[in-house]
Amino acid sequence: MRIERVDVYGYDLTYVHGSYVMSGGRVIETLPSTVVRITTDDGVEGFGETCPLGPAYLPSHGAGARAALQELGPALLGLDPREPAILADRMDAALLGHAYAKSAVDAACWDALGRATGLPICTLLGGRRQESFPLYIAVPLGPVDEMAACVEARRAEGIHHFQLKLGADPREDAARVRAVLEATTDEEVVIADANGGWRLQDAVVAARLLEGLDRVFFEQPCPTLEECLYVRRLTTLPMVLDEVISDTASFLRAWREDAMEAVNLKVSKVGGLTRARQLRELAETLGIRLTVEDTWGGDLVTAAVAHLAASVQPELLFTVSFMNDWTREHVAGYEPRSRDGVGAAPTGPGLGVEVDLEALGEPLFSFVT
Helix, strand or coil: CCEEEEEEEEEEECCCCCHHHHHHHHCCEEEEEEEEEECCCCCCCCEEEEEECCCCCCCCCCCHHHHHHHHHHHHCCCCCCCCCHHHHHHHHHHHCCCHHHHHHHHHHHHCCCCCCHHCHHHHHHCCCCCCCCEEEEEECCHHHHHHHHHHHHHCCCCCCCCEECCCHHHHHHHHHHHHHCCCCCCCCEEEEEEECCCCCHHHHHHCCCHCCCCCEEECCCCCCCCHHHHHHHCCCCCCCECCCCCCHHHHHHHHHHHCCEEEEEHHHHHHCCHCCCHHHHHHHHCCEEEEEECCCCCCHHHHHHHHHHCCCHHEEEEEEEEECEEEECCCCCCCCEECCEECCCCCECCCCCCCCCCHHCCCCCECCC
């Protein structure tokens, strides 16, 4: 089996609740998402998607993904998509960095492998360890009453894990957390996530204000690992690291420093399912819990996340996000679909979803043998 055609599509994803506000004045309403389709010489197809969360979240952006895929496309022709590790090696040889762009190709190869073997990706990743898993919802940064009202509305939909976007004035942020705690019960989890928005002094103040609060997890308070470590030594709040964990080396360094109890594993941040599986196995070996998700995306991103999440040991899966619940547009029939705050991986071969090519329109560019 050989890749004989690569098509790259683009479409826009809009946030279902209007404006998605994060620390540092970052506001998201619409983002460009990129879809890769590979086609093999015997007609097997595979799809993958990448959608960076704007140009100021990680070193990535929508146009950058498409430019990187222009470079990568020719190197993919003639390769066997059933060998994702070799594909990853070839992509690294063709283009340094740009893991987020490579992620879409990697997912497309796993999809093709699943379709060729008749197996869902979670089986290929090691097995479907759980039939379903809890989902979280991110609550955009805003006034205290608006954030509390958002949490109450999502609770009515069955969500019990809430990631509060913080990183503003630490005293105001502490008031946001307390208001949400009052609006929830002991069955809910509250994650105080600054997305690296505090520098050291404000992060220390925030940690002290939140110290001792039950059901609160502290996520990525500062932009650097060094700052997060400093804060870590001054608080007993359980820590989740996200943006500073991008590969095995950064994961191991943080673990050696006793930096976290959990890691936010974003598929595109680490370069796709192939690298994410490595980090999943490392986390399981070390006893580190995982949030499994991606930076942003639609149905195809959600399907890849669902399969990875289903392959995690249940006791080590912290929570998951279905990004297609956060967006208006759907290119695979709004599947996989969450229900009452719970998600599950599709059971069909590969990603287990069917892409509507008419919804994607004509390719932005293609490569053919």
